[in-house]
Structure formats: C-alpha cells, structure tokens
Amino acid sequence: MAKLAVQLSKKKRTKYRFQKLKMCKKCNRYSVMKDETCSTCGTNLVGIESLVKSILKKRLTTEAIRILLIACLGIVFAPTIKTMYYSISVGIIFCFSYVVLTSLFVKSEYFHQLKKLLRTDFRKIQAGILFDSDLAKADVKEERLAAAYEKLREIGDFISTDRLKIRRVMVLNEIALRSDMELELEGLIPSSYDKDFVKYALEVLKINRTLISKKCIAYFIHYRDAIVIDFGMDSLISVAGTALRMKLYILEFSTFIEEFLAYFPKERVLRLCNIIQANPDVEWGSLKEKTMSIVTKKYHYDPDFKRFTIERERFVSHV
C-alpha cells in the first residue's frame, strides 16, 4: 500500500506544557489543539494564561463587590444620615485597600489561581483532551492524516500512553516520511514490543539517524529476538550501527555493537575506529580489541585503515 505524501506543520513549542491548554468560554471545553477557534462553536479559544488572568480579575472584582455589598447594607440599615455617610466612607476605603493589597500580591495570586484551576478543572481538561483525541480519530477515518497526526502530536504532550503512541506511529507509518519533517521517536517508544513502532523506527533510522536515541537502542536490544523474527538481522545491524553515533552510546551498548561489529559496513567501522582512536583514555574494553581485530582481518589492505593498523603494530611491538 502506497504511503501518502503529506506536509506536516511545525510543532508549536511552549515553555511549559500547560501553556498549550486553551479553553472555549462558550462551550466550557478545554483543548490542546493548535487551533485558535473552537471546533464546536467557532468561538475564539482562550489560552490558559489569559484564562487565569481573567479569572483573577473576576475574583478581584467579586471580592470588591462583596466589600461594597457590606458597605451598601450598612448604608441601607443606617438609622441616621451620619451613620449612612460613615458606612459609605468605610466601604470605599475598604474596597480601595483591598484592590491595592491584591495588586501587590498579584503574581503569587496568579500562580495560586493557576494551580487551583488546573487541579479543579482536571477532569474537564481530561474530557477536553479526550474530545481532541476523538477529533483526531475522525481525521484518521477520513484520511486527513496530517491533521490527525498533528492533533495526536499535541495530545501526546499531555498523554503518554502506549495506545496513543502506537496510534501516532500507525499514522506515521501511513505517511511517506521525509527528512524535512519534524519527526520524533523517543517519545513514541511504547512500554512493550510493538511491531509498528519498530517499523517506524527503522524508517526514521533511514531518514534521520540522529533520532535514534539511547532509549530507542535499548528498546531494540530489549526486543531483539522479536525484531529479528519480524524484521531480520539487518534491522539490528542498522540500529547497532546507529549506536556508533555518540561515544557515550558506544560505551553503553559496546556489547551490542561487538555482536554485530563484523556485519558493519566499512564506513561504520571506520567511524568506530576514529572514535576509539580519538579517545585513547577511555576504557573501551573488548570492543577496542574486537574492532582492531576486524580492521586487521578485513581492512588491513585499506589505506583508510592504514593509520589504525600502523598504530596497532606499534602497539603490539611495544608490547
């Protein structure tokens, strides 16, 4: 089945994830979508920060009104004109003082209000995200894969369940991935073996090796047997080759690399040799020995490896 060629938009990035939360004042529904208008009623969505500010403003107004109410009651029940004017004066002073004091502590009050809002409306937020998820599902059904993926991507910031991850992976597997796409991998790693994920990871590996993170390599190692069954040994060799990307990964997965070292292409072996040579102080263990052995056996005639073979001979002679 041919994959669809789509254009994915750039992911909006915020300092904090909660900043992605929006709410429709009309529907009282939260959303994490990038959309600026409510998909139900078309009203402009309000960001969580603006919402908190608005709530804070209303709280302040309400409190001021309460003070004024008490003052009004005082005026209404004032027995004489004098007491009536006392009530008016006291009410105005109290109200003014409250506004001034609250203004002084407005920042802490803002955060307090934010925290309270997130806690209180937790279920509402959940329901909102679920609604978003349903929208994404609908998009998938109608083969609007880019929109669906973008929705799932936004939801993924708030929900990291295997189900969602696999749903995202399945959508991505339907798309013809390109290197200009803003892809991610580590965030999609499920907690158990998933064939689609492995498929996607191998696809990503072809496009952008840098996305293969330590966690991803560990996943491949952990489910290597299943992967070998489903995708063959080459897939593991590719992943092991990707582990050579960073010195830390080489050290971390030296055993895994050693296992497939013999199947590495020249370029990968050359890179490993370069890294090992560049870091002579690092304890490479048996990896170094095995690497040198491979070089000696397979590339001793290759001028690209000459410097490593000379070095080895010097070492051996020294010894």
Added chain:
Amino acid sequence: MFKSTVYKKVKRSRNFFMLLLVILLVLVGGKIIMAHEKIAAYEEAMRLFRSGNLVAAEKKFRAAKRNLSVTDHNQDINQKLAILSPIREAMEDLDKSAAKYQEEKNLDQLVVTYEHWQKKMRKWVSGTSIQQDMYGEMLVLTKLDQDFVGYFSSIKKTQFAKLQKNTINGEAEEEQIFSILKKIPAEYYGDDPAKTKEVKTVFQQYYAAKIKTLTIENASVAQIVTEGNRQFRMLTKFTIDLGWLINTLDNHLLKVLTTAIDKKEYAAFAEQANTIRNLSTKMKDAKVFTFIEKAKNDLLVKAKSLTASNKYEDAISLYEALKPLENTDQLIENANLAWDQFEPIRVLKRLYPTKEFPSFVNAKNKWGADIVIAAISKDGGIYFGKLKGEEAMAVTEGTLDGTLEVSKLDFDSSFSSSNNPVIVIDAKSKERKHHYLAYEVRPGSLVKILDVEADNLTVESKQVLVVDNPVGSGAGELASYESNAEGVYRFTKIKVDYVDIQVSDITDYYGKKVRFTANAAAKTNGGALVTISETYNFTTSRWEKTYVLLKGQSEFTIYKTYTVIGVLNGYENISDDNGEQVRVPVFQVEKVE
C-alpha cells in the same frame, strides 16, 4: 462531568454579586434620596411652623414622619404632630363624615357629627394658641362651618319644598319631616324660638294649603273631615296652634252645608252633616254644628208638610236623605202607609213583584173599602184590589182575552146590575177608534160584561149604553147595548143621533149633529163650497150669495149632490166670485151617505 469550570463558577459568582450590588445600589440611592427628602421636609415644616402656616407645616411634618429612611428629627416631628395632627384629622374626619352623611341623607349622624364638631371646637378654641390657630386654619381649609350651613340649609330647603309643593305621602312622612326639621340644630334657624316658630309656620302653611286645595277642588266633606281630623291629630302631636284650622273648617263646612241646603241636596247635606259630626271634639263649639241641628229640624218639618200634601215620594226622599242625621224609619213607614193609600198600585206591585202594571185606576171610599184599585198587567192579567186601613189588600184577579193596548181604565158601577164594581177598559182597536171592555167584580172572580169595538161609547141610562159605529151589529150607526140576565151587554138596536134639516137652516143648528142634502158648487179651502142662498142687490147691482163650506172629506166632486151628516162647528174666510173676502160657516162632515 456536570460540574462547571472554574471560569464559569467565578463568572457566575461575580455576576450574582454584581446583581446584588446593583440592587443594593438602587436601595442605597433610594435611601440617600429619601433621607435627604426627609431632612428637606422637616426643614420646610419647621419653616412653615415658625411662619404660622400650621396646616402646611403639619402636612410636611407628616411627610417627614412617613419617611422612614432615617430617624433624624423624629422626636421633634412627633412632638409637633401630637399637637397638630389630632386637630387636622378630627377636622378632616368631621368634614368627610359630614359630607358622607349628607350624601347618604343620614341626618341623625349628621347632627351627631355637628355636635361632635361643636364639642371639639370648644376644646380647641379654649386650648393653646397653636391649637386655636390650627383649628382656625383647618376651619378655613375644610370650610366645615360653611358645609354644615349648606347641608342643613339644603335639608331644610328640601323639607320645606316638600311641604310647600305638597309632595308628601302620609302622616309618617309628615312626622318624618317634622322630626328632621326638629333635629336640625337651632343655630341654623337663628335660635331656639326662631326654630320653633319657623317649623310651626311652615307646617301651618302646609296644612292650610292642603285644606285650601281640598276646598278649591270642591273635595267631598268626608275628605275634608278626614283631612281635618288628621290635621288636628298631627297638629296636636306637633304642638301647633289649632285655632286657624277650626276657623277654616268651620267657615268652609258651613258654606258647603248652606250650599247643599240652598240647592235642596238634602241627602248630600245629611251625609255631609253626618260626616261633619265625626270631626274632632276640638271643633265642638263651631257654628257648623248649630247650623246642622237647625237645618235638620227644618227639613223634618218640611217632610212632614210634604206628606200632608201627598208628596210622599219627596217626603220619603227627604226622610231617607235625613237618615244619616236622624232615625227617620218610623216617619218613612208612616209616609209609605199614607202613600199606599194614596197610590194603591204600589201595594199591587208589591204583591205581584214580577208583574208590570202599565194601566191602573183607583178610587177612594168605595165598595166598603178605603181604597180600591183596578190594574191591567202587561201579561194580560186584570186585577181588582181593596184596601182598608192597615189591612192587607184583598185582590180579585182575572185574565183578559188577548192582548190589549189600554188607553184608559176606569170604574163605573152603573154598568153593574147589582152595584158591583165594574172595571171599564178603553183600549185601542184596529177597526174602530176604541175597543171597550168591562169586567164586573163579583165575589172571587172578574166577569167580562162588555166587549165591543166602536168609535165611541156613552152611558145613556142605567144598564143602557150607546155605542157609536160598533163592529158587527149596528156598524156605522149609533147602537144601543143593554145587559141581559147574566149582566152581559149585547146589541139591542140602532140609535139615531142627528136631525134632518134643509141646508138653508144650517146656521140654526150650530154645534148639533144634522143631516142635509146639498150640491157642491165649487172647491175651495180644502172643502166643497155649497151655496145656501142667492139674491140680487140692486144697490150694488150684484148677486149676493151665502155659502156653507163642507169639510172632513177631501173627495168632493163639484156640481154633484151629496147627503151629509155632520156638525157645524166654525167659520172661515174665503174669496167669493167677486174676489171679495167673505166669512162662511164650516160644516164638519162625519159621514157621506
């Protein structure tokens, strides 16, 4: 799931409190305005109070008191109102009540209101200067005094109008009007004596007008007496002078009775007099009673004299008329007895009440009775009655043969061989001028002794009658009728009653029945002219003739000779052959042979 978001809760809470605030702000605004109004009202009230405008000040104080927004100056307001309000309220209440009672026409309550006002007024007028001033102002404002004047004047006017227009129905209403007028305080009449005088005057005028109306309308004495008695009773009840009523009634009734006497309306007089006797004892000295006694006695005397002059009907009528005044039953009985004897047909009519007696005749002191009467009833009965003293009438009755149209009825005992009473009837005949019948009264029956139709009937001698031109035997002649053994009259012979003469002797038999033969020379003056004599006058060289004019038969043919029976009984002027007027004897022809 159903819980609202924090934002919504906060918004709702703010809106709720905002709404409360708006409501309270309205209340606050209202309170501030009202509080200032109260202070303004109080200050205005104080200014008015100081300037002596107490009613307006009281109004403002009340307005300030009604304003409960604040309690400022309440003590002062209450203090001022405690002085001013009772007067205003009482005056307004009095004004309102008075108007209401006036509208409801509740005089009792109106008078109570008036007395209440007077009581209050005395209290306030003798109170503090503020009370006096407040009362004065309220009086000017409510115009209570003028209102009361208006109300009571209106009531007075209405009641006076009722009395003047005479639109009152019954004593109850009169008493009510008197009561109403008495209830109106004396102040509105002037003073107590003026009130009494005015009320008495208007009632006196009212009653006088009523009597006057009755007299003008010629109301019956009964009505006047009834009204008079009613007025006596009412005037006594109202303690109003009666003298004028006594004089008015006395004069009028005297006039009425005098008129009745003058017009000889005795029954009316007696009725009126009797009615007048029912007048109140307060009239006992009135002249009318003396007049009644005198007039009654005069009328009794007159009735007696009428009886004596056989004017029984008039006498009895007078007695009957005087019945209401006097018991005249015995007098009427005596008069009736005398009348029966004078007109015995009345007795017969009483004995045969179903019969009518168109023809009757009576005679006195005959055949052993004081009065005898013969009568023929309409149904063909013939009756003979004898009346003696106060005894019942002895009647003998019979029946006529056929119906008769009686012209005359008479007694003639000469028809009877045994001097029994004989009733002679002269009836109308179809064939002759008269139909003569005679019935002899024999013991227990009436026997017809004569029945002849003729032109005339005369009694020639005892039991011999001369009948002129009877039907049957002797027709066209004078016939003699004589009684046979049964006393019944029968034709006996023809009777001649004229003298045969020459026409030239006619003037010698003036008024006597004669027969002569003459030639009718000419027709003139509705008769035939007969020449008696003819002589030549040499002096005048003319033939002078004497004539007799035959009349009584229109069909005379001139130059024809007639034998006529008749009577010379007059003269007439005719024109002779010379055209001169001559006076000729007129012979009334009874028969042409």
